Amino acid sequence: MNLRSSVDIISEWDIVAARQLGRNEAKDVGFGTVDQARITTAISELARNIYLYAEKGNIEIKQISEGNLKGLLVIASDKGPGIADVRKAMEDGYTTSGGLGAGLPGVKRLMDDFKIETVVDEGTVITATKWMR
Amino acid sequence: MPQEFKKQYKEILEKYILRQTEHNLYEGQNISRQLIQKNISPEEVISIHKASLEEIMSDLPEEVWHSFDLLIEVMVRYGLALKEHQTLIQKQQNIKMEMELAANVQQTLLKTKVPNLVDLDIGMISVPAKEMNGDYTHFLHDSTHVGIAVADVIGKGIPAALCMSMIKYGMDSLDGAETNPVIVLDVINRIVEKSVSDSMFISMFYGKYDTSKSEFTYASAGHEPPLFYCSESSSFSELQAKGLLLGVIPNVKYEQHSIALKKGDFVVMMTDGVTECRSKEGFIEQQTIMDIIENVKDQCAQEMVEYVFHKLEELQDFEQRDDFTLVIFKKV
Numbered sequence: 001m002n003l004r005s006s007v008d009i010i011s012e013w014d015i016v017a018a019r020q021l022g023r024n025e026a027k028d029v030g031f032g033t034v035d036q037a038r039i040t041t042a043i044s045e046l047a048r049n050i051y052l053y054a055e056k057g058n059i060e061i062k063q064i065s066e067g068n069l070k071g072l073l074v075i076a077s078d079k080g081p082g083i084a085d086v087r088k089a090m091e092d093g094y095t096t097s098g099g100l101g102a103g104l105p106g107v108k109r110l111m112d113d114f115k116i117e118t119v120v121d122e123g124t125v126i127t128a129t130k131w132m133r
Numbered sequence: 134m135p136q137e138f139k140k141q142y143k144e145i146l147e148k149y150i151l152r153q154t155e156h157n158l159y160e161g162q163n164i165s166r167q168l169i170q171k172n173i174s175p176e177e178v179i180s181i182h183k184a185s186l187e188e189i190m191s192d193l194p195e196e197v198w199h200s201f202d203l204l205i206e207v208m209v210r211y212g213l214a215l216k217e218h219q220t221l222i223q224k225q226q227n228i229k230m231e232m233e234l235a236a237n238v239q240q241t242l243l244k245t246k247v248p249n250l251v252d253l254d255i256g257m258i259s260v261p262a263k264e265m266n267g268d269y270t271h272f273l274h275d276s277t278h279v280g281i282a283v284a285d286v287i288g289k290g291i292p293a294a295l296c297m298s299m300i301k302y303g304m305d306s307l308d309g310a311e312t313n314p315v316i317v318l319d320v321i322n323r324i325v326e327k328s329v330s331d332s333m334f335i336s337m338f339y340g341k342y343d344t345s346k347s348e349f350t351y352a353s354a355g356h357e358p359p360l361f362y363c364s365e366s367s368s369f370s371e372l373q374a375k376g377l378l379l380g381v382i383p384n385v386k387y388e389q390h391s392i393a394l395k396k397g398d399f400v401v402m403m404t405d406g407v408t409e410c411r412s413k414e415g416f417i418e419q420q421t422i423m424d425i426i427e428n429v430k431d432q433c434a435q436e437m438v439e440y441v442f443h444k445l446e447e448l449q450d451f452e453q454r455d456d457f458t459l460v461i462f463k464k465v
Contacts, residue, residue: 034180040206041206092224106217
């Protein structure tokens with residue numbers, strides 16, 4: 001099982017397309033309504049970050065499995081400005097969230113695994129996985 | 134894990150749909166407490182509600198079920214905000230604990246022993262407004278002299294406390310209790326001027342009591358003037374001494390004065406936390422402070438300072454705005 005699909009994020013409407021793709025895949029894997037909403041919210045947040053800060057980027061969604069465990073992998077990549085202070089960006093209450101629980105810490109909470117690779121002036125790749133329980 | 138609550142919730146919901154009593158609502162409140170304790174997020178609760186309702190009233194129109202999916206989507210962010218809130222509270226608790234530790238370290242570091250003398254009764258109290266104290270008191274003494282430093286960093290909290298540590302090391306570098314107040318202030322001023330940023334100011338009073346002459350010699354670097362109580366005339370006066378705040382410029386000429394202490398006379402040294410006490414009506418008058426002190430002038434110096442603190446605390450409705458330090462030297 002190695003189904004890949006992706007959406008380019010250029011305009012705000014692409015956020016909706018990425019969500020749709022994520023929801024379809026999540027449903028297909030077998031996630032329940034609550035987890036579908038969580039995955040979609042995470043995708044929304046990642047796509048929005050691309051749209052707001054990098055202008056152009058891509059959301060890739062992949063069904064994965066490990067033994068009996070099934071899951072969904074979300075890869076958000078862009079060639080934007082990168083994140084200068086990752087630790088700060090991952091901090092709760094940091095400006096992007098402002099107590100609304102969103103931003104990258106929100107994505108990390110919504111998903112099970114979260115990895116961020118970023119180089120200033122080159123771009124950012126965020127990989128997030130949700131496993132089905 | 135939410136499954137265990139599902140059964141409970143379904144029962145409550147079933148009862149409530151049947152009879153809308155306060156009792157049934159109360160049970161709903163109680164389960165919400167458990168849900169929060171178990172970290173069940175809002176979106177999960179709605180999902181439990183939806184699933185329970187599906188079992189109780191499966192014949193509801195399709196549209197109703199769709200509406201729950203929208204609600205779940207909306208509540209995901211509330212769940213996130215809640216979790217963030219929880220971590221921030223945890224963080225705040227950690228910071229508070231660290232502050233308490235730091236305050237302990239500071240207390241140990243700045244600890245000063247009130248000397249015991251035959252002819253001079255000394256009382257001291259120093260209470261910080263926040264965890265860390267920006268007031269500083271330090272005693273030096275030998276067989277015939279007692280030196281007393283009272284300093285106040287303009288500002289409160291951690292920056293003020295860090296600054297205090299520097300004064301302490303300055304004081305430790307002094308030779309002994311015999312050193313004249315102007316020299317003490319001169320030394321400390323040079324240290325502070327060199328090491329503290331321009332935006333930080335420290336006021337300091339230094340007094341020295343000479344037991345052989347029953348004489349109190351003092352100098353001040355822009356500090357609150359002490360009150361002198363003359364027992365013979367039963368009157369207070371301020372001990373004025375001109376001098377610039379510490380750390381402004383390296384070479385400052387401080388004034389030095391002396392007074393003789395007779396039996397029953399006492400000197401009250403303080404920080405602006407004492408003189409700038411505020412009640413609902415505004416600043417507490419100096420006269421009020423004098424009256425309070427005079428009420429207890431016959432008690433021992435330690436009882437006096439504690440009495441004054443509690444009285445002023447009362448007048449301020451127990452809301453302490455600034456670090457509070459009071460030292461009394463009383464000739465016996």
